[in-house]
Amino acid sequence: MKSANLLPTAAARTRKPPQFRGNNPLSGKLGYLLSSLILLVVFQVFHLFRSITITVSESEPPDATGILDKCSLLNTKPGPPPDFYARAQNDRFVTGTKPMLIKNATIWTGGDNGFEVLHGDILLDRGLIKQIGQIDSSSFAQGSVYHVDANGKWVSPGIVDLHSHIGVGAVPSSSGSSDGNSHKGPILPWLRALDALNTHDEAYRLSVSGGVTTSLVLPGSANAIGGQAAIIKLRPTEERSPTSMLLENPYEKNTTLYDPKVSFRYRQMKHACGENPDRVYSGTRMDTAWAFRQAYDKARQIKEAQDKYCAKANRGDWAELGAYPEDLQWEALVDVLRERVKVHTHCYETVDLDDLVRITNEFKFPIAAFHHAHETYLVPDTLKSAYGHAPAAALFASHGRYKREAYRGSEFAPRILAEHGLQVVMKSDHPVLDSRFLLWEAQQAYYYGLPHNLALAAVTSTPATVMGQSHRIGFLKEGYDADVVLWDSHPLALGATPHQVWIDGVPQLSLPASSTPISTKPDALQSLPKVPNFDAEAAEALKYDGLPPLEPTAAHAHTVVFANVSSVFLRTNSNVEQSASIQGDALMSVVVRAGRLACLGPPSSSCMHDALHASNGDVDVVDLEGGAISPGLTTYGSALGLEEIQGEASTRDGRAPDGLDKTVPGLAGGGGALVRAVDGLQFATRHAYTAYRAGVTTGIVSPQNNGGFLSGLSTAFSLAAPHKLATGAIVQRAGAVHVAIHRGEPQSVSTQVAALRRLLLDQTDGELGAWFAKVRKGHATLVVEAESADVIATVIELKQEVEETLKVVDGADEAKKKKLKVTIAGGREAHLLARELGQAGIGVLLTQPRPFPKEWEAYRILPGPPLSPKSQVVTLLEHGVTVGLGTVDSDKARNIRFDAGWAALEAGGTISKAQAITLVSTNVEKLLGVERDADETELVATSGGDLLGFSKVVAVISPMRGVVDVF
Ligand SMILES: *[C@@H]1O[C@H](CO)[C@@H](O)[C@H](O)[C@H]1NC(C)=O
Ligand SMILES: *[C@@H]1O[C@H](CO)[C@@H](O)[C@H](O)[C@H]1NC(C)=O
Numbered sequence: 001m002k003s004a005n006l007l008p009t010a011a012a013r014t015r016k017p018p019q020f021r022g023n024n025p026l027s028g029k030l031g032y033l034l035s036s037l038i039l040l041v042v043f044q045v046f047h048l049f050r051s052i053t054i055t056v057s058e059s060e061p062p063d064a065t066g067i068l069d070k071c072s073l074l075n076t077k078p079g080p081p082p083d084f085y086a087r088a089q090n091d092r093f094v095t096g097t098k099p100m101l102i103k104n105a106t107i108w109t110g111g112d113n114g115f116e117v118l119h120g121d122i123l124l125d126r127g128l129i130k131q132i133g134q135i136d137s138s139s140f141a142q143g144s145v146y147h148v149d150a151n152g153k154w155v156s157p158g159i160v161d162l163h164s165h166i167g168v169g170a171v172p173s174s175s176g177s178s179d180g181n182s183h184k185g186p187i188l189p190w191l192r193a194l195d196a197l198n199t200h201d202e203a204y205r206l207s208v209s210g211g212v213t214t215s216l217v218l219p220g221s222a223n224a225i226g227g228q229a230a231i232i233k234l235r236p237t238e239e240r241s242p243t244s245m246l247l248e249n250p251y252e253k254n255t256t257l258y259d260p261k262v263s264f265r266y267r268q269m270k271h272a273c274g275e276n277p278d279r280v281y282s283g284t285r286m287d288t289a290w291a292f293r294q295a296y297d298k299a300r301q302i303k304e305a306q307d308k309y310c311a312k313a314n315r316g317d318w319a320e321l322g323a324y325p326e327d328l329q330w331e332a333l334v335d336v337l338r339e340r341v342k343v344h345t346h347c348y349e350t351v352d353l354d355d356l357v358r359i360t361n362e363f364k365f366p367i368a369a370f371h372h373a374h375e376t377y378l379v380p381d382t383l384k385s386a387y388g389h390a391p392a393a394a395l396f397a398s399h400g401r402y403k404r405e406a407y408r409g410s411e412f413a414p415r416i417l418a419e420h421g422l423q424v425v426m427k428s429d430h431p432v433l434d435s436r437f438l439l440w441e442a443q444q445a446y447y448y449g450l451p452h453n454l455a456l457a458a459v460t461s462t463p464a465t466v467m468g469q470s471h472r473i474g475f476l477k478e479g480y481d482a483d484v485v486l487w488d489s490h491p492l493a494l495g496a497t498p499h500q501v502w503i504d505g506v507p508q509l510s511l512p513a514s515s516t517p518i519s520t521k522p523d524a525l526q527s528l529p530k531v532p533n534f535d536a537e538a539a540e541a542l543k544y545d546g547l548p549p550l551e552p553t554a555a556h557a558h559t560v561v562f563a564n565v566s567s568v569f570l571r572t573n574s575n576v577e578q579s580a581s582i583q584g585d586a587l588m589s590v591v592v593r594a595g596r597l598a599c600l601g602p603p604s605s606s607c608m609h610d611a612l613h614a615s616n617g618d619v620d621v622v623d624l625e626g627g628a629i630s631p632g633l634t635t636y637g638s639a640l641g642l643e644e645i646q647g648e649a650s651t652r653d654g655r656a657p658d659g660l661d662k663t664v665p666g667l668a669g670g671g672g673a674l675v676r677a678v679d680g681l682q683f684a685t686r687h688a689y690t691a692y693r694a695g696v697t698t699g700i701v702s703p704q705n706n707g708g709f710l711s712g713l714s715t716a717f718s719l720a721a722p723h724k725l726a727t728g729a730i731v732q733r734a735g736a737v738h739v740a741i742h743r744g745e746p747q748s749v750s751t752q753v754a755a756l757r758r759l760l761l762d763q764t765d766g767e768l769g770a771w772f773a774k775v776r777k778g779h780a781t782l783v784v785e786a787e788s789a790d791v792i793a794t795v796i797e798l799k800q801e802v803e804e805t806l807k808v809v810d811g812a813d814e815a816k817k818k819k820l821k822v823t824i825a826g827g828r829e830a831h832l833l834a835r836e837l838g839q840a841g842i843g844v845l846l847t848q849p850r851p852f853p854k855e856w857e858a859y860r861i862l863p864g865p866p867l868s869p870k871s872q873v874v875t876l877l878e879h880g881v882t883v884g885l886g887t888v889d890s891d892k893a894r895n896i897r898f899d900a901g902w903a904a905l906e907a908g909g910t911i912s913k914a915q916a917i918t919l920v921s922t923n924v925e926k927l928l929g930v931e932r933d934a935d936e937t938e939l940v941a942t943s944g945g946d947l948l949g950f951s952k953v954v955a956v957i958s959p960m961r962g963v964v965d966v967f
């Protein structure tokens, strides 16, 4: 950026009449005459000149210098100062930070389109990456430099989140901290996210622990133009202020203005289209498009007026120019037209993408990125026809179908867009997804086919480039900001966790020395994980315009042989065990006849021979390539089974009355009614089929009541069934009785507890009374949804109280049998009572496998490594608590196998694979009162690995239906 050189100097701009100098070089008479003549001419010229000068200065405004400064900057393009790479220290350097030498690292630099990997050392000093290569540590004075031995582990640039609301959608959320959206109109380019940045957000430290170093904090999407975004670094600062968190902070320390002559900076702005702005202004898409055009027309008028004005002012033609045309409200939008603002547009559907692209061409400004962008993969040419350059697409990996706009989203979008040469960014939309796990989005994108170089770039160098900040972040290069992450495994391996995170060279994690073995993870996780081939699925997504058929189809053959199987996990009635029939590295075959396991053993075994013989050639052979057979999984915690699209009421079962705040209508049974989820079940939803194709065969769901007290009876159902009357559609009609106790409800926690106590101790009416009688006898399970340790402690006490009371009523011997079956669902603070829960025999269904303290009542999460040595799962298991893992979002049911695999990896070898599978199968059922005959439960075949890793689910074996569904 050479803006300083483009500026006219102060001297050049000052209009001074020429000086008449008295020393005349000519002499003599002629000389005198000539001199006089010249003098006369000069005098006349001087006089004339002076009069002109006076005329000009009469109309020249008093602030001409300031105006000409502005004019000189009109066409300046943003970028770093020209001497940027000569900087001796980062402008964010924290005085006193010791240099850091990371030895023997595997360094993913972001260079060479994400292919460059170096082996060597990195020196961080003065907030900068000073050197990368083989660095001789003996050259440093003793004690002057910290050393970290990476021992060959992976190092990457800090993770960059292109779409975050961290700090403006605060965590834990509170009534005064939701600052993402203004409701003051559709067009608000003058608002700034920085003005609302909460510095007391729990998420900063959590996200940093996931390797996130920089976030683009965007205003919300309730406005067509929501305002200007702020790029912040997430580390705590000495000043503790929002301003001090800005990536480009130091220029702003003294004042909120900065000097554009030093360097002109990109600004960032939020736009949104589609449902969100429509929703808030009760307008339509047409209204939103008009709002954009009207705003841009206004900005264009100002821009053109400025250009005309400056053309004249630069000529010194001030006549009738008047005041410089500008308007504080519109200056940022005018800057968009000057291509000095990176525009980030929340936009899902083709219609909206197309609208925005037309607007860019009408008003001539580029869009940096379409965010969410669920349908971009269907219309790459539309993106390519945008003004200036094709916008990047900032995506979720698998979060979709939560509203109509996201219904056609595809997990294959990242790879399809990349195939078209479009830039792909993975983003969190924090707190929609916890940005701590933004890397997981890149891992999933990679799993579904985005090349590894682009997958890592999608959360580092690509977002840095899209924001116009690739001169200092997003890459590991000498002279860049020292934002570095040292990982405990390959960053694209499931569960990769930072060992250390440096921001501006300042280490962010302080683990006690005893817990610093850099990795207890298997060596296999140190290299790029192998992922399946999804070419056919990606092609289907395109062919069917985002809605490929997902319904399972059964193999025609009566017998299916799975060959090259490396492990088999089978259910017993209450557990999962790894079959010992496979020894060492030998690969086995598994024969399935009419949907039932016939035998497993070496390909040469007689069992195999007999099975094949008996099939009369009616046999399909599936090569699992070292894959596995595992139990089908069971999901709980979301509305899966009671909804298709969360945001569309007409696709949902709706809200069940909670008995306290909303009483059950008399016609439905009044106070004695108990709502049954089985009556509202929906089958053949895309969520259900997607989960089924990921090995989740059973869903358990309870009536949805948004956290209100009484929910009702849960039910277990098949995710493969086309409708309720199909064979095996209902696994168990009634599971457990569900209630929820939360703070912040219309009725107090103590009122909710009083209601539960009465239901447990008193005979009450109707079906509700009948089911609580079963709960009292220990014949039915009571599930209490609760997050707070205080509420959970009360439930533990209540269980004891009820058991004691019943002992008195029924006699001591009888009481021995009468242990209540109680399960806590949710349970983010349950780890605080691990011992007490274990003693009370209360199990916990963690519906957030990786907890996030979004609500105050779940503030005290146990975050797990690297912030705490143990995870919540490990802590509960250690105290003998039965633990299940669930999920709160229907679209995430497909990921529970990865959740279980991740939990096992986090446990550092203390959880076996079989045990990890119980967390998402038998334990879930046990905790929710579902009893099954193990022989009737489904098995899942995965190719290229087991169910807990990046394998592919290729078949489900269903004994109940007598078929093998092949995908
Ligand atoms: C670097 O780490 C690798 C992996 O642990 C190790 O094999 C190698 O010897 C180390 N190299 C040096 C120079 O320490
Ligand atoms: C304020 O700005 C001046 C001039 O740029 C600079 O020298 C000074 O260090 C700044 N003060 C602080 C507290 O940053």
Ligand SMILES: *[C@@H]1O[C@H](CO)[C@@H](O)[C@H](O)[C@H]1NC(C)=O
Pocket (backbone or CB within 6 Å): 563, 564, 621, 622, 623, 625
């Ligand atoms: C098992 O794997 C090997 C090696 O890839 C392959 O040659 C063989 O065909 C596979 N077996 C079957 C039955 O597909």
